[in-house]
Amino acid sequence: MDLMKIGTQLLMSKLGGGSExxxxxxxxxxxxxxxxxxxxxxxxxxxxxxxxxxxxxxxxTDLAGSWLGDGDNAAVSHGQLxxxxxxxxxxxxxxxLNVDEGTALDGLSAALPSMxxxxxxxxxxxxxVGGLGGLMGMASKLMK
Numbered sequence: 001m002d003l004m005k006i007g008t009q010l011l012m013s014k015l016g017g018g019s020e021x022x023x024x025x026x027x028x029x030x031x032x033x034x035x036x037x038x039x040x041x042x043x044x045x046x047x048x049x050x051x052x053x054x055x056x057x058x059x060x061t062d063l064a065g066s067w068l069g070d071g072d073n074a075a076v077s078h079g080q081l082x083x084x085x086x087x088x089x090x091x092x093x094x095x096x097l098n099v100d101e102g103t104a105l106d107g108l109s110a111a112l113p114s115m116x117x118x119x120x121x122x123x124x125x126x127x128x129v130g131g132l133g134g135l136m137g138m139a140s141k142l143m144k
Contacts, residue, residue, distance in 0.1 A: 003115050004028060004042060010111040015099065026096035027111065030089055044119050051084060060084065066113075068120045073113040078105045081112075 008023045015023075032043035051064040060083060066074035082090065082105075094104035 003044065003119050006118055007031075007111040007115045010114055011097075011107045014107040014110040015097065015103065018097065022096065022098075026093050029096065030085065030093045030108075044116055047084065048116060064116075067116040073117050076109045076113060078102070078109070081105050081108055 004024055004027065007027050008020055011023045011027060012018055012020065028042060032046065048064050048068065051060040060080060063074050063076060063080060066072070085093075090101055090104065093108070094101045097104050097107070099107075
C-alpha cells in the first residue's frame, strides 16, 4: 500500500489540484520521507509515538488511538497539528505547497488521519506500539 500516494491524492483533492510531485515532496519532507514517490521511508510510526509521548496533550493520545483503531477516525484540529509539528515544519510545508498555512493545515487534516488509518490496517502500526493494550498503557502513563 502506497501511503504517500494516498496522502498526495487527499492533499490534491483538498487543495483543488496542484503538482503531484510537489505535493509528494512537501508531504514527504514533513513526514520524514524526503518526498520519496514510492511512499517508503515516511515515519508515521514516529509521529504516532510522538502523539503518545509525555510532552503532548491527552487529546493527541486519544486522536492516535482513533486513527489506529477500528471505527471512524476522529478529526484533527489545526491546534493539534501545530502540537505535532513545529512552526518551521508547517511553514516550510505551506511554502512548498505555495499556499498559506491555514490552507496547508486544512489539507494535512484531510490526509494525515487516512494515511495513519490505512498504514495501521491489518495492525502494522498498532502492533508496533503493542496493540491496543500498548496504546492504552502509553495513555495511562500520561495520566500519572
